[in-house]
Amino acid sequence: MLAITQTPLFSYEATQSAARIVKDFVYDLYFPVHGLSSKDIFTYCPTLISIESMVYQVDLVAENAKAVNVVQTENQDFQTLTMQKYSFFKLLKKLDFYDPEIEKQLAMGEEFVKLENKVTAGGVIDHSEVMRIAELRSSDVRLLHCILFRLLGKPYDEKLLSLLWPVEVIADIVNDFIDYADDVNQDQYNTYRMFVKLYKEKAPDYIKAELDKYENSFKDQLNLFSIDDKQSLISACSQFLKAHSAEIPQPILE
Numbered sequence: 001m002l003a004i005t006q007t008p009l010f011s012y013e014a015t016q017s018a019a020r021i022v023k024d025f026v027y028d029l030y031f032p033v034h035g036l037s038s039k040d041i042f043t044y045c046p047t048l049i050s051i052e053s054m055v056y057q058v059d060l061v062a063e064n065a066k067a068v069n070v071v072q073t074e075n076q077d078f079q080t081l082t083m084q085k086y087s088f089f090k091l092l093k094k095l096d097f098y099d100p101e102i103e104k105q106l107a108m109g110e111e112f113v114k115l116e117n118k119v120t121a122g123g124v125i126d127h128s129e130v131m132r133i134a135e136l137r138s139s140d141v142r143l144l145h146c147i148l149f150r151l152l153g154k155p156y157d158e159k160l161l162s163l164l165w166p167v168e169v170i171a172d173i174v175n176d177f178i179d180y181a182d183d184v185n186q187d188q189y190n191t192y193r194m195f196v197k198l199y200k201e202k203a204p205d206y207i208k209a210e211l212d213k214y215e216n217s218f219k220d221q222l223n224l225f226s227i228d229d230k231q232s233l234i235s236a237c238s239q240f241l242k243a244h245s246a247e248i249p250q251p252i253l254e
Contacts (some may be wrong), residue, residue: 005145007181009054014056015049017056018049018050022048024171025144028243029164029237029240030144032240034152043171052144058088097147102143112215119133119189127198131182131194133173138172145161159225173192177192196253
C-alpha cells in the first residue's frame with residue numbers, strides 16, 4: 001500500500017499511538033454505534049490504524065517543532081509537514097477515500113496543527129483559541145469515522161456525525177486530565193494546562209462549564225433520533241464516556 005510514495009508516512013511510534021486511538025474511539029464508540037463487534041476488528045482496523053498512523057506522524061513532527069512557528073519560518077519541519085500532507089492526500093485518493101467530507105476533516109486537522117503550533121511557539125493564548133484547538137483535535141477520529149462509513153459502504157449520516165462530535169470533544173479533554181501532570185512535566189500542550197494558565201485556581205470551574213456545554217449539545221441532538229435509536233445511542237455513548245472518564249485534576253500553577 002505504501003509503495004505509491006517515496007515519503008515514509010509513519011513510524012513505529014506513530015503506529016503504537018494510532019492503535020491505541022483506534023481502540024479508544026473506533027472500537028469503543030464507532031463499532032457499537034454501527035452494530036459491529038470484535039469479529040470485525042481485522043476487517044476494518046488495519047486500514048484505520050494505517051490512516052491514523054499517518055495522521056499521528058504529522059503530530060509528532062509538529063510536537064518536535066513546538067518552539068518554532070513552522071508556517072512563518074518555513075523551516076525543515078515545515079517542509080516535512082508539507083511532504084507528509086502531499087503523500088497522505090495522494091494515498092487517500094489512491095485508495096478512493098478522498099471526498100468532500102474527508103477533505104473537510106483533513107482541513108480541520110491542518111488547522112489544528114497550525115493553531116497548536118502557533119500557540120506553543122508564541123506562548124500567547126486566549127479562551128477561544130484553546131477551545132478551538134480542543135474542538136479541532138478530534139478531527140482525526142472523525143476522519144476515521146468517515147473512512148469507516150466508506151469501508152462499510154454506507155452514506156454519511158450527518159445527524160450521527162454531528163451527535164458524536166461533542167462526545168469526541170469531551171473524551172479528548174478528559175484524556176488531557178489523565179495526561180495533565182505528565183504534560184506539565186514534559187512541557188506538552190494540554191487543554192486543561194492552558195485553562196490553568198488562563199484561570200489559575202478557577203480552572204476546574206471553567207473547564208467543567210465547557211464540558212457541560214458539550215454534554216448539553218449531545219442531549220439536545222438526541223431529540224432528532226427515534227426512540228429506539230436514541231436508546232441505543234445513549235447506551236453506546238454512556239458506556240464510552242464511562243470507560244473514558246477522569247476527575248478534573250488540581251491545578252498545577254507553573
